[in-house]
Amino acid sequence: MKKLNILAIETSTEACSVAVLTHRGLLFSEFELTPRQHTQFLPRMMDAVLVQAGLFKKDLSHIAYASGPGAFTGVRIAASTAQGISIGLDIPLVAISTLAILAQHCYHIHHTERVMAALDARMGEAYVGNYQLNNTSGLLELDGEETLVRLNQLRLPEHYFLAGSGFMACREAGCLVAPENIVDADLLPHASALVQLAEHAIKQGKTLTADQIQINYIRNKVAEKKKVASL
Amino acid sequence: MKVLGLESSCDETGIAIYEVETGVIQQRLYSQIECHREYGGVVPELASRDHVVKAAPMIIDLLQQNGGVHSLDGIVYTRGPGLMGALMVGACIARALAWALDKPVLGVHHMEGHLLAPMLSEDKPEFPFVALLVSGGHTMLVDVEAVGEYKILGESLDDAVGEAFDKTAKLLGLPYPGGPELAQLASTVSATDLVFPRPMVDRPGLDFSFSGLKTFALNTMHKLTPLSDQNRAEIAFAFEQAVVDTLQIKCQRALKQTGYRRLVVAGGVGANRTLRKRLQQMSAKLQTRVYFPALEYCTDNGAMIAYAGGLRMAAGQRDENVTDVLPRWSLETLQRLN
Structure with a gap:
């Protein structure tokens, strides 16, 4: 079994943060205020925390993401990024509430x-x-x-x-x-907290595969159903 | 070179694997039509929500059947144009996959995918050609000199042709998306006394306008109310004839203007039988040739993205792993592939 090295991604708000928790219990994180530019910063931030932790991508055992609620597109950025990493590295996902x-x-x-x-x-x-x-x-x-x-x-x-x-x-x-x-009121979610919650969830067996992605939007009414036009 | 292609620009989730050297292509396609039907149109937020659920199982399945994730040499995805949130899902999965595998990644222009889709057939057109792109989101005539060398000759000033089909179908009480249903209804009659205008054909140039036709259909319905089934079928017929005539006249004009001998028809409306028949008749008369993509490659799909992206990636093109999606992106800004 792989040693527990968790990468965590949080993009539900105007902040973007990434953290890694190593099997030795060391935590490294990056946090930026990047409204509407999360996707431009994410890969760099993921590389940065891995370098700080002295880990290779193949050393990762889990990918954790903030699964909402939050900005719809933001939540999906973390979720779909986690899916890509999960498929690429063949590792399970962990979904944690924002x-x-x-x-x-x-x-x-x-x-x-x-x-x-x-x-x-x-x-x-x-x-x-x-x-x-x-x-x-x-x-x-x-x-x-x-x-x-x-x-x-x-x-x-x-x-x-x-x-x-x-x-x-x-x-x-x-x-x-x-x-x-x-x-x-200014406090924003942070991936360092996400990665700790993810560690606990993993120990309880709460992991997912990429095709089981979970997002909790809470707000599910996003459009009005229309009446069919008739003449 | 073997690439995985992802398409998520609107309401279809398309995943494909394309091997450039052998030309072998495998694809999976999921259409969200059912999800949007009760809303009478594509709801962007719901489209995005569905992509994030549907894409991964399709990718996993396709990879399992085709050599696994480590057999890939690169990942390509639709970078635009399209719905921001929907594009973002495909882009994030693609980029993250490329990041995890340390493989190159490239964003593909959705319309280039459509333009090159006829290349996936046995009988491929040679360059240069005129392309008629007709879908629910776009109507344009493009001068295609080579891969990446595109000049827009004309486009719709208002509704896209597929949109006009869908909206008129809705007025006729046909279920969403309506376009194909309207064509089906039109095929039940072969003549009518109703005469619909052929918008913008008496003006020079290659631009289109279809919103007036929809209004004309509405006014005709009001005049004929209460509508019989025969009335509905004749309205559908007259509408389709007007659209097809207009498209054919402009295609003929574009061929004359460019001096090209080949016409390529792409996009979802390219599946319309009346349009296909009319353009074939025109080609026979003008001694030109018309090419249609296979029906499975007419609508949005992953194969056309994997193909266009695979060509570009094989020629050495790459994106930095930090680029963003481009909901608006002109075809004319693309780089020519030598």
């Missing part, structure tokens, strides 16, 4: 054990999920479901830290009632 990545990254940055992660979904809505620390794994886990919520109907749970662009949208819409010290 909200879980955001929450885990928030825990790394702010040491917050309870995080309400929210991403701006436009049109007055946000993708939202509540995450809590599991002391055994040291990772934040989803409490309940990830949902699409209207900004003015967002219920803020007590004792939760608020992270992500969803709260920026709330603030701009004038419906965020929370003290500044429990909000980080």
Whole structure:
């Protein structure tokens, strides 16, 4: 069996990040703000983390990707890139929720054990999920479901830290009632958190093949069905 | 040189493997028509969502049957023109595959794929030729001097011809995509008193305009309402005759203007029987030759992309592994292949 060397790609927002976690437990990552240019940066960033980690492509055992919710095209950039790598290197994929990545990254940055992660979904809505620390794994886990919520109907749970662009949208819409010290509306998901969540998922056997790709858009109504014209 | 080609510019997922030296081509094609039918047209976001689900199983299957992923010498994909999100799926899979394999990658112009599709037949046209590209997204006449040496002689100023077929079919109450259904309905009659205009034929030049025909069809329907089945069939017939006449007149004009003896018809509307018959009659009269791609290569497909990309890659062309998709991309900017 291959030693565990995981490459992780996150492109669900205006940020693009890549990380690698080696079998020795070393983590290397690259992060850039590259709105609408993710595909131009990805290959370079993937090469960079491999060089830093001293790994060859053939040493990789898994390819992890942020599987949404987020910008539709962005989410598909990570997913389809992961598919290409999976087929080329014959390695399994690992799909991790973008909200879980955001929450885990928030825990790394702010040491917050309870995080309400929210991403701006436009049109007055946000993708939202509540995450809590599991002391055994040291990772934040989803409490309940990830949902699409209207900004003015967002219920803020007590004792939760608020992270992500969803709260920026709330603030701009004038419906965020929370003290500044429990909000980080600028926080973006980061592949370093993705790769750690992926390691845990792999140990639980949660891997996919390229033809089993999973994307969780949450927003699934993207067009109106039309009536057939008649005369 | 053996290349894998990916096409995902609109609502067809096409995957093919082409071996340049032997000319052997294998392809898989998935059409999303069912997925878009209830919306009455292609929904770009749904098209993208479907590509990302359908492409990988087709690639895996095709590779398993054809020597595996390590037998590839390069990856080519449709870089444009087309729907941004849909193109992105094929581009990302292709680039990532090339990255993983350390193999070259090249973005292909979708319309060049169509132009060269007749080369996949036994009976190939020689250069130079005039190409009539007719599909749901495009209508153009192109002077093809050599691979990569293209000059657009004329194009549609509004609706593409396939689009006009689909829209008129929709007015007639035919199910999406409608074009082929309209042609089927038209074939049930052989004459009508209805006379539709032949847009822009009395003006010099090789441009087209088809949106007026659709409006003319609508006005005719209003005049005849309530419509009988016979009325519908005659409208379909008169519409198709007007389109086919117009295309034939412009093709004849393009052949005269260029002095070429060969006409190549490509794109989905190239499957239309009435058009094929009319252009063959014209060619017999003018003592020119007309070439049609095999029906499977008329619609969007991976084979034409693998073929065009394979030719270019065999000639040494490569992309850096950082390029982006080009939803708008002119044929005339392509590099000539020597």
